Amino acid sequence: MIRFEPNNFHFNEPFEELEKIEKLIIHHTSRVNFSALDTHHFHQKERGWSGIGYNYFIEKDGSIIEGRGLHVGAHTYGYNRKTLGICATGDFDIEHPTGAQIQSLIDICHYFMEQYQLQPKDVVGHRELDGFDYTTCPGKLFDMNEFRTMLENIQVGVSKA
Numbered sequence: 001m002i003r004f005e006p007n008n009f010h011f012n013e014p015f016e017e018l019e020k021i022e023k024l025i026i027h028h029t030s031r032v033n034f035s036a037l038d039t040h041h042f043h044q045k046e047r048g049w050s051g052i053g054y055n056y057f058i059e060k061d062g063s064i065i066e067g068r069g070l071h072v073g074a075h076t077y078g079y080n081r082k083t084l085g086i087c088a089t090g091d092f093d094i095e096h097p098t099g100a101q102i103q104s105l106i107d108i109c110h111y112f113m114e115q116y117q118l119q120p121k122d123v124v125g126h127r128e129l130d131g132f133d134y135t136t137c138p139g140k141l142f143d144m145n146e147f148r149t150m151l152e153n154i155q156v157g158v159s160k161a
């Protein structure tokens with residue numbers, strides 16, 4: 001079963017309510033060995049945001065840390081009110097996600113797809129959105145089509161069960 005680890009991060013501003021959830025957007029940190037807490041501090045101190053911008057964060061060992069949770073995030077400008085941003089730590093331009101990270105990404109996407117009636121096509125990489133072709137996020141080594149195929153295969157497995 002999916003397990004969300006609560007954070008004890010301090011956010012500088014109150015959370016805002018999401019309008020709806022129509023997509024799940026996958027990100028990488030684009031930094032090696034950069035934890036959820038590192039990201040929280042980076043977004044807060046360097047970017048000047050309330051706190052970690054991602055809704056959920058996946059560590060190398062696959063643990064899923066709650067960031068903003070089901071509140072408006074700060075991860076994909078123009079999309080934050082209608083999407084969830086899920087970030088896995090790593091620089092997937094130069095390293096592959098761990099098996100545990102892939103498993104957790106599948107688990108969390110599958111969970112939210114069921115909750116919000118989303119399809120594999122609604123799970124997108126940051127770079128695939130209009131206006132973001134300048135970024136490789138979630139990394140050149142992260143194949144979004146392959147990932148969506150994995151999600152499709154899970155759906156097929158579930159409907160047959």
Ligand SMILES: [Zn+2]
Nearest residue numbers: 027028126137
């Ligand atoms: Zn991104």
